[in-house]
Amino acid sequence: MRGRDMINTHLPDELIVEVFRRLDSKVGRDACSLVCKRWLGLERLSRTTLRIGASGTADLFVRLLSRRFTNVKSVHVDERLSISFPVKMICCISMLQGRQKRRKGHAPSSKVDDGTKLSDSSETVESSCLSDAGLTLLGEGFPKLEKLSLIWCSNVSSVGLRSLAERCRSLRSLDLQGCYIGDQGLAAVGEFCKQLKDLSLRFCEGLTDAGLVELVLGCGKSLKSLSVAACAKIGDLSMEAVGAHCISLETLSLDSEFMQDRGLLAVARGCKILKVLKLQCVNVTDEVLKAVGVSCSSLEQLSLNSFQKFTDVGLLSVGHGCKKLRNLTLSDCAFVTDEGVGAIATGCKELTHLEINGCHNIGTTGLVSVGRYCLNLTELALLYCQRISNSALLEIGKSCKLLQALHLVDCSSIGDDAICSIARGCRNLKKLHIRRCYEIGDAAIIAVGEYCKSLTDLSLRFCDRVGDEALIAVGQGCSLTHLNVSGCHQIGDDGIIAIARGCPRLSYLDVSVLQNLGDMAMAELGEGCPLLKDIVLSHCRQITDAGLSHLVRSCPMLESCHMVYCPRITSSGVATVVSGCPNMKKILVEKSKVSERTQRRAGSIISYLCLDL
Template identity: 50%
Template structure:
């Protein structure tokens, strides 16, 4: 009945609460909170997660968030982003009286002597990073806090983290990145937060062995540990982890100081490990052989920049880790095709293989023969890889869904045809600088891979409109990048626009033969387009953008630097016609004063030196 509030009068409140809890999209939640006072009250009481861009009077902002949302369990604080983006998300919209009060207090703070906040030049925005006092407010206001992430908060010390430890006993996950928090804070977390399960330390120069050893002794519930670029952490800490954290499941280490002995201790003491990711230049065969001997549950192994281990390490992994599903090898120059053969024969459950910069890898024959469940294959900078490597992959890996080939110079059309014919469930194909792959290979993909939704052909110079015609005939894309494919024209993009109504992102940068016709076709056929990159498209003009905005009303990101025929007027068309626009990349001199006033936050990634 028109005018009747059936939802609030008939639907029980507990049912409405459960409905709002199941809304995953934050913009949708914000919209629900604006429906009426009752929904706003429920949203305040039930919202569990908030992300805060902390600069700009951060403590006051944090206090306002805590006061509004009383049931928070997950808080992300990231000082790399301006607070203006927080206000624009609708999380904190004070009343007129409150706005005037805050405005007045800001003015007094800026002008009063001895104020701790300083005005940013030309903006009037206070640059007051979150302090220990702000973190203490969070601890007192959110005692049910379970997950806390602090990113690049330079003024925080152990004092703030001690407050979290003393008040948030339910804390399960803690991430510290670029925070100079000392050992005392970490020790307090270990002593008070007995439910801690995940700890992530990145660029924490103030934490040493003392803090991590004490935490390890008190955190037998820890299941995930990640340590990256913490120069004061050594083998002693890992030996403590091995002695006390027997339930550890995931380990990520990027530490140059770690040696074989500490990882051997981890392998022996933490036999439930399922994920091991290492970037440790002083670790070699002995450590990895221990992982193979003692970690039978291992499912994910990622080894980056290793120069000290050989094929013998992966032989041990293949013998002991039969459940391995994901293998990532980056810049491991001592391994050969024999390593892949060991893994393929011993770990037949393998689903994801990524090889990056391993110059002695030439063949994938064993992967194709023995890993029939392979779903993702990524080969980057493998210059020695032969085209015949894909014959067995095409024959044996019929479930392959994602293929990435970057700078694989010897892969040609015949190899691509082998993949297309044998891997008909392919959904994602990313090629970059594979100049031996031309229309023949991509036409085969269009004919055989009907499930393809994500295609990238960056700087594959042999690709022309014929490829896009075949793709348009056989596939409906959601993501397409043909950046640097100089032979592509309006005709090829027209075919894509008419066949892919669900297209979300498109990159046509460096296409010199694409003009306004393509923009008009996109407006007509791709109403869901959100991301568009047309940098260095010299034939696209303001007229093309006028056509574009008529149909692509969902556009959020538009990159258009070095487009000589796009002027100040074209930029104004984008920012005024696209209500959801979030980011525009363009030369600074094309931004008028009016556009800057109207869409300042949208131009935050402005090119200032072009």
């Protein structure tokens, strides 16, 4: 009834908090918090996750957040991300600094007059980052913390990490990527955080085997996921400790130039329920994969990158012992051949995802075996595979009816016949990405448009033989949301117009380097694709300000626009994009095409092409 507050009168706090927790978007939650003071307080109570960028006076910023959001369980601090403070927030931080100094008997260093002038604190906002004191404040303010990510926080050390670990004993997930944490800090986590399940140590140059061994001794029994990369002083000794104590480990990701067989053999033999194994270790040999095949029967995902010392022998063991394997990636494995791939295909018939990248000794025979035996295959990626020919994809198209995604890059021996076979046999195909496969032309893509009605994501980059006829067929048969045809020189207005008329749900479009594309296509896109959010027009010589105007007028959801090296787009066209797109977040353009007025109005979202390199 009008004039009656039925919600606040009848609904208890607990029910309103539960409603807030079920809201998916931050925008929706923020809108609800503006209804009244009660809702503002309850919404703050319902917040469980905070993300913090490279915030000036980060330590004090953490204190402010902890006072407002008391039930936070997940904090993500990433100092690669920049944020801009509202003036009001800067003033709050300045006032808090002043209070602290007055308590210590010092005069405040800056004066805030009317909430708009700030001298010293504005410089601090730009220069400070999270420190050990900030970690202590995190521990004091968020004692219920379960997940913490500290990404490239260069000023934190073992002292701060120990202080946080003492206070946050319910910590379950810790990411220290790029932090110069010492062994003492990691040992403290093992001592106090007995429930830790996920640990990421990537680019932590200050760590040695001693720190990881101490952590494993303290909380190894609970650890389920471990990631180590570019830690030169972590080697076989710590992996032996992992194998001995981490009996619940399910995921191991390891990137190391110094790791030998000894440590990984201990992991394979000791971590019997391992499900995910991602390795980039140039010195590891077949002995490790043989142990994996014998001991890790629960393995579901295996990624092998840049291996120079293992051969088909290791894959034969995996194929024989890891019957549950679903996802396999082979990248730059020089000595793996068709025999190894065939062993995986015949032994691991539940395989759903396969990626082969730069393995130059793998050819058609191995992929034919995959087609014959891996009938549940849903995603296939062949990158830089010069020896794989049409016959392989003919077999895939014939047998793998569940295939949903196909990625091809620089596969010079694959042509129209292969893609036609995929189109006719794999009617559930949703994603097709092809780059620099010069034997694939209109006939292949026409077949895709005719048979693959579920296709939503199509990328044809620098495929010289694909033209307008192909896109006309796709526009008539598919409802795309993503399309990339950059560098396909035969595509012009007719093909893009067909897409605009047939794909009203299109949200991403890359038509860069299309020399024959003009304003008519832009006008049709504006009329037919109101959901368009991202468009790349770079190096399109025929598009003018008029075409941009037509596009912008009917695409209110546009968020990003790249238009460098478009000689017929002027500063007027750039201004039109800025004024006509209220949701715009990024514009990439030459600096000479941005007027002073446009710069003042939208300087924060404009990026310039760097020409000074």
